[in-house]
Each structure stands twice: as C-alpha cells, then as structure tokens.
Amino acid sequence: MFNLPIEGEELFALEFGDIVNYFSLYTTTLFLFATAFIIIAIIARPERQTDIVFGTDAVYTKEINQDNLRFQRFMAIACGLATLGAVCSGDLFNFSLFTALIGITNIGIVAGVNNRYVLNAAYNYGIVAMVATTFLFGGASMALGTCGTLSIWELAGKGLVPLAAKMFLVLGVMGEGMAPFYIAKAEITRAPGAPYVLMIHVSSLLIFLRVIEIILTV
C-alpha cells in the first residue's frame, strides 16, 4: 500500500474484484464515528420538539407520526451505510456512487416531513444534489481518461490526476453533502427527529473529509 505522510499507516485492505477498499488510521476513525451514529439512529427515540405558543406561557410538544418515524429511521440507516461505503472505498467511481447515494438518502430523511419550508429546502437541495453527480462522475471519468485507472491504490502519491478532475470531485461532494452551502441545510435541520436529521450532517461532513484525503493522496 502507499506510504504517504498524509493519513497515518494502513491497517487493512478488503478486495472485491477490481475495487479494493482500504482502511487507514484516518478512514478507520471516520468509519468508527459513522458506525457510532448509525447505532444511535437505531436505538435512540426521536426528541419531542417543544413549541411556545406566542404571547402566552403555554408550551406544547409536537407529535411525530409513527409511519414517518419508521421511514426516517430506515433512511438514516441507509444513509449511514452509504457513508461507511464512501469512507472506505478505494475506487474513485465507487466513491462517487456512494456519495450520490448519500445525497438521495439525505433528502429521503426529510422527505416525509409535513412542513412547507423543510420540503422547499429539500427540493432545492435535491436539485443541487442531482446536478452535483455530473461533477462527481465527470471528475472520476476525467481521472480515468487521463490516468487509465480508477484505483486510488494505483494513483496514490504519483500526482497524475489533473487538477481539473480534483476540482470536479470536490465540487461534486460539496453539492451532494451541501458542505458550505449553509442555508438549505439549516432549513432542513428544522425537521423533527434529531437522531435521523443528525445523520445528514454526519454523512456530509464525513464525505467531505474523505474527498480531501482523496485529492491529497492521488
């Protein structure tokens, strides 16, 4: 495996045909973190949001629909699994596919919420997530065209991948994970179901961390 002074030593590699997944100290940390939050999403009850009735002292808690809750939990777990895949994938295209899956499940987590603002924000976010796949796949395929391979193992440390492909990958991940585009994500966060909504942020930050490792490595 590559021995670069970037992310700590390699721990173990998992082979699936031409796609070799690997775990370094760095990716293992991310992996464990995502696992912890998947477990939390599985076992935690959602919080009950309290609202203050304006102009009075009355406080009421919102009820969460049971069907919606199950669906949200399913999507949060799917999102967590996609994140696990994205942080350990050793192949550029496979990474972009996992990232696209994260984008979809993120919208799924809030899709069932009956709030106009949340749905509007989710819709706008969805459009950005769709457009971002162009950059993700474009970045991966430009790397393939100019280097002849997609494997991060083969590319590591050689600096062959052109800057344009790297920029495309980063912009793609920014779109899928909404990394610095704060506003729609802040609206989405208003949705109830804290353990599941938190998964949106966990996944998007982790893929952002991963893509940074990738562009520094290849």
Next chain:
Amino acid sequence: MITLIIPAVFIGLLFHGIHRKVIARIQERPGPPIWQEILHTLKFSFKQTWIPKTASMPMYVFIVAVSIAIWTGAFYIVFSGGSLLLLFAVFMLHKITEHGLGLSSGSPYGKFGAIRSVMSAASEIPLFATIAGIYVVTGSLMISDITRYQEIHGPLLTGAFPIAIAMYIVILSKMHYGPFSIIEAKEIVSGNRTEHFGVWRAGLEVAYALKTFVLLAAFVLLFIGALPWYLMLIAMLIVLISLSFICAFTPMLSPFDAVAMQTVITGVLAVYIIILGVIG
C-alpha cells in the same frame, strides 16, 4: 500521555477564565476571578442531574461522551505528532456534536443553537486551507514532520503568513464571546448547551477546555515550532490574549452576516491556496 490530560483540562479551563478576565478588563469591568471556570466545572459535577422528558434519550448523553472522546483523541494526535488531517477530522466532527447537543433536547433554544451551528458550517473550511497550504509548503501532513521542517527552515508564521491567519480565524470562530460565536448568543439563552446541565454540562466544559488547549497548542506547534513546555504555555497564552482582545473589541455579528463573512474569507483563502498550488 494520558496523565497529561488532567493538567491540560485544568489549563484549558484556566485559559477560559483568563479569556473572560481580559475581556472584562478591556471593557472596564472587574470580571470574574480567573479560576471561575474551574469552579463552575466542579460545581456542575456535584449538581443534580437528570434527562429532560422531551429529549432523545441515548443521544442526549452520548453526544457529551463523543465530545470528550474526540478532543481526547485530538490531544493525543497533536502531542504524538500524528496526522494533521486527523486533527481536521476531529474539528469537523466537533461540528456534529454541536448540532447534536442542540437537536437532542427538543428545546426551542437548543434547536436555534443547532440551526445556527449548521449555518456556520463555513467556519471550518479555513482549516482546510491551512492543511492544504501546509501540505504544499512542507510536503507532509505529519505534525512531527512539520515541526522538523521548521527546525530547518524557520517558523511557518513568517514563511506562510496567510495560512497562519486562516488557522487563527478558525480558532477565533470557536472562542466564546467572539464575533462569530452566534451559536452561544445570549438571545437564545445558552444556545445548543441550554438543556445540558449538571454532570452533562461539566463534561462539556471539560471537552471545551481540552478543545481550547489543543487548538492553541496546535497553532503554536504548526506555526512557531516545538518549544520547551513552559515556553509553549507562554506562547499559547499570548495567542489567547490576542484573541481575547479581538473578542472584546468586536461586536457579535448577526447570524447571516457572520456566515457571509466566513464564506468570503474562505473564498479568498481558497483562491490563495489554488494560486500557491499552481505556482508551487
């Protein structure tokens, strides 16, 4: 290494106290004694503790544990000369705990704090500029390699000044009472920490003290180089006091302005890094 954590926590808490004191003196108030934050933490440790009925149960507790765990990990990374990328990861993961703290309780104030922390996601990106810049300059991301590089080529503070600014802004946006600390603005009570009291609050204070200590230590190690421990503490104190001055003199920005400001800074730094990368 593990035994060093306890003094680091106390020094971090003391730093928080000094930070409050400096701000108070600049604003011509007497201010609390500098060990006030230590007393706070001890007091919270012995207060009654329970979990709010509306909270999302395991998550409410778990998030405090995660907060302590990641900063303990960061402490270990910085002082064992580990990867800077891992430190960056910890810093981003800290963002998650900020969201989680606010979201887990169900309180509207906590929720506001969490939403503001989601909005200010751009505040983490300058650290990426730091990392990319340091990698371009030194060719390594291992903190041990970077300190060795500085022994040969002199401190990075003079060699790569804009990168140091980026890291400084990152630390500034994490300081209490700073221009960017919209998460803990007083109009939303204590922001995302509103509903965490008793032992949970004490745990958070410990984690935040470690955070301040680790960030300041990382700044000194990355831009000035390895120093003996007493000089290092003095250097950290100087950085802290300079931050306190900024916090005392600047008003808190309104949330969207704070975020827009951070976005602009990030954009400028990104352009700088790309230029540095292309030329270098």
Next chain:
Amino acid sequence: MIRHIGKGFRIFSNWMSTYENLVAVYAALGIVVTICGILMVPMLSYHEDQIYSKTMNRTSTLDPYDRGGVPFTMAEIKAQYPDNSPTAGYVTTYLTPFSWFLANTTPYFGTTIVAHPGGIIDEILYNTRGLDTVVETSILFTAFAIASFLFRRKD
C-alpha cells in the same frame, strides 16, 4: 465608502440566506469550475494504456456481446487486479439458451435483424466491478422507496 461596502455586504448576505437562490449559487460555482476545466483541457491527454480496453471481433457471431473466450470459461479482460478475480468471464460471457442457439445457427445475433437481448446479466463487469452494481441498485431501491412513500401518504 465603508458605508457602501457595508450595504453591499448586507445585500450579499441577505441574498445568500435565501434558499431559493441556492441552485443559482451552485450553478455559478459550477460555471466557474467548468471554465477552469476548459482552460485546463490542453494539459489533459488521453492515457493510451487503459484497463478494459475495447476490442471488437466483428466476425464473431456474438458480435456486440462477445467479450472474448468461450462462454463458461476464462475471458481475456485487461483488469486492474487480475489476481483478485481469476474467474472474470465466467459470467460475462453467459448467454441464455435461446441466444446461444441463435448465435450458433445464424450470424445475425445482436444485429438489428434479430435484436435479441444478451445474457442473464448484460452488465459486462458484474464480476470485477460488482460493488458498483450493488450501489447502483441500492440507489434505485432507495429512490423508489422515497417516491412510493411520498406517493402513498394519505394525510
């Protein structure tokens, strides 16, 4: 002067804080990056030594579906890690009995005259790039789950 800068900044931050503008912000970033990409095109050159390079045997009766080798044996595919998948080609050359019959008796299999579907798995790289296939179907599955959940909500 400072007042104008402050006013401009306020307009900027107000604009940024409207989520209807989100798509436009991303599109603007996309345009900038794409233009950077266009400027860098002269620096990108095609790498000739590609994996899974394309070879077409026009005389084969299996023409568009022919991946080399006899079905159910090893196919010669230039894979990235051949030692990880020594059995590549076991599946990729599989044909349904009917297509096998067509291919053996007529030269028209896969042409417009007999536009007959290929094998069990049309995806040529199921064996070597299988993880892609898994993720791809998971994506479809998830999207379908979301769409049907939204479709069937009664409230």
Next chain:
Amino acid sequence: MDFYQAGLFCTLVCVAISFVALLRERDDIHKILIVDLVETTGLVLICLVATDLAEALILPGLVVGISELLMLTELYIRKENLPIPSFKPIKIEVMRTAPPIITFVLVVYGIILSGFSGGAVAGIGLVFYFLCKGYEERFELLETISGYAWALWIVAFFIFMILPQAWLIAVMLSGGAILIKVTTKMALIGTMREGRNV
C-alpha cells in the same frame, strides 16, 4: 489536440451552457428539466473514455439520474400539494378480455429470456395487465417479493466474490432474482393508480 481533448472541450462547453441555463431558471418545474440536461452531459464525460469500463460506468450513471428524477418529481408533487388526477377507467371490451393472454405470453417469453431484459419483457406484460384489469393495489405483496429478490441478487454477487467456484449457483440465483425484481418493479408502475391497497 487529440480526439479526447476535442471531445472534452466540447462537452465542458456544453456543461457550462447547461449551468448557465440553470443559473437563469427561476421556475421549480423547469429546473427539473434542465437538471436532466445537465446529467446527460455528465454521462457524455464518461463516454469519452470509450472502453468497456466506460460502458459499465454509464449504466450506474444513468440509473442515478433516473432514480433521482423519480424521487424529486414525487417530492415536487408533495411540496406543491398537487392533487392526483382522478379518471374513470376506459370501457373497451378488448381491455377486459385481452390482458390475460397477452400477459401470459409476455411473462412466459420473459422467463425464457431470463435476466434483466427478461424481467423487462415480463414486467411490460404485468404493467399492461394491471393497467387494464387491476383496480386494487397490492403494493405490500409486490414490494416484499421485489425486496427479497433484490437481496438474493446481492447474495449472488457475494458468492461471486467469495466463492467463485460456486459460480453456476450464483449465475442461476442472480438471473432468477433479477428477473423477479425487474418484473415486480415494473408491475408496481401498473398499480400506481389510486385504487384500494389490499
């Protein structure tokens, strides 16, 4: 300038143009159409590699685009609270008598074909049947079958990876499972009318 560079240049220009369209568009429903355009240019970027691998990568790319489109349009309908159009079934005699036999033929032919394309053929048969005949929805049943078939297909993939000597079983498993999966998924489209969910 070789062919790849020329192709890349043209495609990137197309990407930029489509993004200009996205930048100027204000209407939500039109944004979806433009997004489809943008995705197509992304696929062209993959095509430019022109190897068997590129061919294998296009399918996932296409699927991602289609599935996101499916989800977003549904989200749009939900967001805008659009009512689902109701209409009376057309009363044509042939639509009551023909479906069983046509569906039977198509399903049998699909099973002979097996695999993905077989599933599509059999699925069309079922879509036709449900569109003409079925006024009651059987979402749960179809979904369950489809889900299990999908899981079996993934199991087959892992057999290929871990136990390559058992490839024949895996081929049969995946061929059968994908047939059922595609058939049921397409049949679900036929049931997507506001009927009763049994």
